[in-house]
Amino acid sequence: MASKVVTDDRRIYSSTLVDAEAERSRGRHVCVVDADGFSALLRGRPAPCLELRRARTGRVRPVAAATTEARVLGGPLRARRTGRRASGDLTLDLSRLDEATAAHEATVGALIEHLSRQGVEACTNAAGAPEFDAGWSLGEDIFVAEVKSLTGAREDQQIRLGIGQILDYTHQLRSTCPSAAVRPVLVLEKRPSAVRWTALADGVGLRLTWAPEFAGI
Template sequence: MTLVVHGELAGNVKDADRGLSQKLLAVMESRRQGRHIHVVDAAGYSDLLFGAPAVCRSLKMQGAGVTVVAEVGDGVFGGPFDRIGLRNRGVGLADGRLLGRGTPGHEKLLARLVERVLGHRLIEARAPARRGPQFDIGWVGGRTAYGAWAVSPAQLRGDGASPIVDAILHIGTSLRGFYRPGTFQPVVVVDDGVQMPSAPLDRAASSAGILLSRTSDLSGGVAR
C-alpha cells in the first residue's frame, strides 16, 4: 500500500472495537516503523485525477477518530514549487495584459522573485493549489502563508501606479473567498524602478489586503 485517500468511512472498513479506519490505523503504524505511506484528502485526490500534485497529509488521533492535521497554507498551497510547471503554465488574456505574464520584463522580475525566495535555505517554496489563487510562488513565514505575484505590466505610465493598481484589483478579485487575515498574505512584487507607495497604490492594496513589495524587501521568509 502506497496511497490512502482520507474521507468519510462507513461499514466494515472500520475497526470494530475502536471505530477507526483499518487502513488509517495501518498507515499510522507503518509510518511509526519508518515506511512512509502517502495520505491525501478529497481535494488532493481530485488534484491527482487532474494530473496535479497533491499534498501528503499528516494524521493524528483525536478522541475516537483519526483526523488530518491542519497545516499553514491549506486551501491555497498545492504541491512543491516547480520551475518547469511555472514556465509552462497557460497565460490568460487578463493575466498577460494586467500582470505582464509572458513578457520579457515579467520573466526577468519573476526570475529575481523566485531566486530571492529559493535563496532562503529554510523556506519550502510551494506552488498554488489547482483551485486556489494563482500566485507565482508561495512559502510559509511563521504561521502565515504567503503567495507572491510578480507584476510587470507591459506599459507603465508616469510613476507606473495606474497599471499596477489595475493588476492589484485583478488579483484582489481572484482572492475572494481565500484571503484570511493572519493566515494567508498575498504579496505583489514590482520592479525596483516603480515609485511606491502612492495614494492609489495604497488604497488598492489595502482594500484587497495585499502587501506591496520588491524582491529586495523579501527577507527571512517574511515580506515587509
Template sequence: MEGELCDGWVHSLSGQTLCFTGRVLIDGEWTVRKDCREIAQQLGASWKPDFSRKVTVFVHGDLASQAVTDTHREYSQKLVSAADWRDRGYHVCVVDGDGFADLIGGHAARCRELLRAQGSDDHVLVLPQAGDGILGGPLQQHRVSLHEPGALTLDLADLDKGTKAHESTIVALNEHLSRQHIELRGHARNAPRFDAGWSRGDDVFVAEVKSLTGASEDQQIRLGIGQVLDYAHQLQLARTCGRIRPVLVLEKQPADPRWASLAEASGILLTWAPDFAGC
C-alpha cells in the first residue's frame, strides 16, 4: 500500500497480505492462527508469518487471554513494527479480531489508529472508537426495487427501504453530514439493522429513515419510533461503546406538530429533510 492513501477502511480480504498474532474471536469461537490463515486464503488473501514490508493488513488477536499463541513480547514487537512502518510513511492497515470477522462476513473493517503508550518505547495501544460494535462500514446506496402489484404479504419495516423517497432522503442526509466531515455508515455485522448511523464525539446516532409521500404519516412515524427505540434498547443491553442516540429521519416535516413533543419525551431526535435540524 506504499504511496496509497487509506480511506479508513479495509473493504475486502481479496488481494491482501496478512500478518496474524494471537487468536481471533469469530462468532463466539476462539480461532487459532492456522485456521484464520486458511479462511483468509479461501477469500483471496495471502499471509506472512512475520511482519514485513509486504504486509498490507495486520490482524491482532486477543492479548490478555492466556491462550494467545504469541507471547506478550512477540505480539508487542509485531505491533510496534506496524507502528514504525507507519511513522516512515508506509501505511499498513491494522484490524482487530472483530474487524477480521467482519471481513470474513463480507463487511468492511475499520483500519485502527495506533498510539504508543506514554513512557514506553515498545508498547502500542490500538485505540477503540465510538460506535464499535454498532456502526459498520460506509453506507452504500441501494438501488430502488419495484414491488409486484399482486403481492399478498408485506413487511412494513422493509417495504419503505425500496422507495425512491426513502433513498433520496438518505442521500440528502449523507450530503448534510459530509459537509460537517461526518461519515454516514451502515450497521455493524451483529448490530440491529438500522438504516444509517454516525458518530460525533462519544455520541453514536442510530437512525431509521421514513418516507411520507403516498403513505400514512401516522403509520410511518409510529413504526419509525418503535424501531429506533427497539434499536437503542438492544444496543444499551449489549453495553456497546458510545452513548446511543436514537434518530427518526423523515422525508419532510410532518403535518401534525405533536410528533416533535412525543419524540422529545421519548428521547428520540426527530429530524427531516432538507435541513436535518439537530444532525
C-alpha cells in the first residue's frame, strides 16, 4: 500500500483505502496489510491488520492498531518441508543452501518434539512481533529462540549471527511487552566445536543449547 497515490484530498487516502474505509464504515471488516505484512503471509506467518489514519503527506500511512500491550507468542509452530533444487547455471551453490535449510528445519522439528514431550507447545511469533524461529512459555517466562544450522556455513559466523539476532529480538520484545519475562535462547543444529560459546552466552544472559539433547530447556 505504501506506493499508492492519494485520490481523496480531504481524507488523504489512496483509492484502495478509500474503498476499504467505506466498507468498514458499513460494518464489514476489511483487513489492510502493508508490504511487511504481505511478506509475512507469504511465509505462512500472521500479519497485523492496520488502522487507516490521516497522513500529512500525499502518501498513504496505514498504521498498526493500538493495543494495551503487544503479544509475543502466536499460533502453534510447524516445521516446514524442504526440497532440493536444480542448480542449473547459477553460481550459487544451491545444494549447500538446500542442505543448510534442511538442517535448520530438522532442528526446528526436533525442538518441537523435545518441547512436546515435556507438555510444552512451541509457537510462532505473534502478529507484529519479531520473527523469531520458535517461542514457548513456562510459568511466567516466555522463551524466544533463534535456530541456526551449522551445515554448509562457517560455524563462528552462524553463531555470531544467531546471537545478534536473538538479542535484538529480545530487546524489541522487552520494549513492546514490558510486563513479559522474555528469555532469549540460541538453538544450534549440533554442539559447537569451540567451548567458548557457552561462556559467551552466559555472559550476555543468553541460553545456548543444541540438538539432539537440547540441554537446559
